[in-house]
Amino acid sequence: MTDAGVLRTLLAPRKTLFGVGAVEKVAEEAKQLGGKKVLIVTDETVMKLKIVDKVRDPLTSDGFEVDIWDKVEPEPTMPVAESLTKYVRKKQYDSVVGVGGGSSLDMAKVASLMRKNQGDFKDYVGGVPLVSRGIPILAVPTTSGTGSEATATLVVTHKEMKTGITHPYIMPDTALVDPALTLSLPQRVTANTGMDALSHAIEAYMSQKNNTFADAVALQSMRLIADNLRLAYAQGTNIEARANMSMGSMLGGLSIANSSTCGGHALAYGFAVMKQLPHGFTCATALPFIMEYNLLAIPERLADVADALGEDTTGLHPREAAFAAVNAVARLNNDLGIPLSLEELDIKHDEIPLMADETMRIGRLLSVNPRSMNKDEAVGVFERMWHGFE
Numbered sequence: 001m002t003d004a005g006v007l008r009t010l011l012a013p014r015k016t017l018f019g020v021g022a023v024e025k026v027a028e029e030a031k032q033l034g035g036k037k038v039l040i041v042t043d044e045t046v047m048k049l050k051i052v053d054k055v056r057d058p059l060t061s062d063g064f065e066v067d068i069w070d071k072v073e074p075e076p077t078m079p080v081a082e083s084l085t086k087y088v089r090k091k092q093y094d095s096v097v098g099v100g101g102g103s104s105l106d107m108a109k110v111a112s113l114m115r116k117n118q119g120d121f122k123d124y125v126g127g128v129p130l131v132s133r134g135i136p137i138l139a140v141p142t143t144s145g146t147g148s149e150a151t152a153t154l155v156v157t158h159k160e161m162k163t164g165i166t167h168p169y170i171m172p173d174t175a176l177v178d179p180a181l182t183l184s185l186p187q188r189v190t191a192n193t194g195m196d197a198l199s200h201a202i203e204a205y206m207s208q209k210n211n212t213f214a215d216a217v218a219l220q221s222m223r224l225i226a227d228n229l230r231l232a233y234a235q236g237t238n239i240e241a242r243a244n245m246s247m248g249s250m251l252g253g254l255s256i257a258n259s260s261t262c263g264g265h266a267l268a269y270g271f272a273v274m275k276q277l278p279h280g281f282t283c284a285t286a287l288p289f290i291m292e293y294n295l296l297a298i299p300e301r302l303a304d305v306a307d308a309l310g311e312d313t314t315g316l317h318p319r320e321a322a323f324a325a326v327n328a329v330a331r332l333n334n335d336l337g338i339p340l341s342l343e344e345l346d347i348k349h350d351e352i353p354l355m356a357d358e359t360m361r362i363g364r365l366l367s368v369n370p371r372s373m374n375k376d377e378a379v380g381v382f383e384r385m386w387h388g389f390e
């Protein structure tokens, strides 16, 4: 890897407040971004748990006019984005606050863009260039996984496929990362989202778009997640583990914002929509298998991953160390109750060609995977995933 001769744009939120109590600063931060009309974009669970109050109350008591759009669904589809587009155009909102998991933060990005850009959202997903920056985005994550508070990407399901927009305009202006908001996350969500974050860091490190900046944050993300995810899962109220996961997740987001995901997310998208499984869960399932597949091409980089995951690689050949990284991820999945094979997920063996077809549609991620993958090879990886690790 070299950065010589390559002009890079390094992206991050303009400002990040990290730590317990960060959410209390929301009004102060919104004030700095200008205007008085704020739209909060969130989902039912965040409403029910009253987490949304922690954002709305400081804003209203500071004189902001606040509306809440709480119709975000898990793995949001095009109709959800379209109905939000209609809503956000009804009023001259000055800024948008996304509160929730990746779906809510991504939909806040939709609201920001569509308040300032004319026409249909799906045209922009289809490649029509954005005309202008949206209204300012404040991102308040309540999970530690997607890292969407630190990415310039939004994902939406369209025509049975995960697609979206990646553009510097949708990097949040302000990220308010408050680990206390993740204390009530159920165990299953902690596991799935935590493994999504680890997938971001490891895939960004494997991606052909890797670079010094993304590598640095990816490796630190891996260390934090390897050291803290089991504890956050086993003891959800442990604020230290939660804080380290929030940081690990944000760094994972930064790593993909400046590099990219690659084959793991492409494989995951290959069966997530078809089987209606949560994003993080499918990424977790695919992760050790894409690492194993990529091992031929990048043994040294996977040996670095083994180190970051805390494996003892002293005296090991890079190839052996790389296998230690694959096994470390498989063990972590096992500890978190994530299946080690597709067979355990009740996926039928004869569905493999279909899943491989779906994966081949994710060309933007396959094109940066360090080892090329054609349909037959995708079938091969799914075969391996179906049987799983012993």
Ligand SMILES: [Fe+2]
Pocket (backbone or CB within 6 Å): 146, 196, 199, 200, 265, 279, 283
């Ligand atoms: Fe992801």
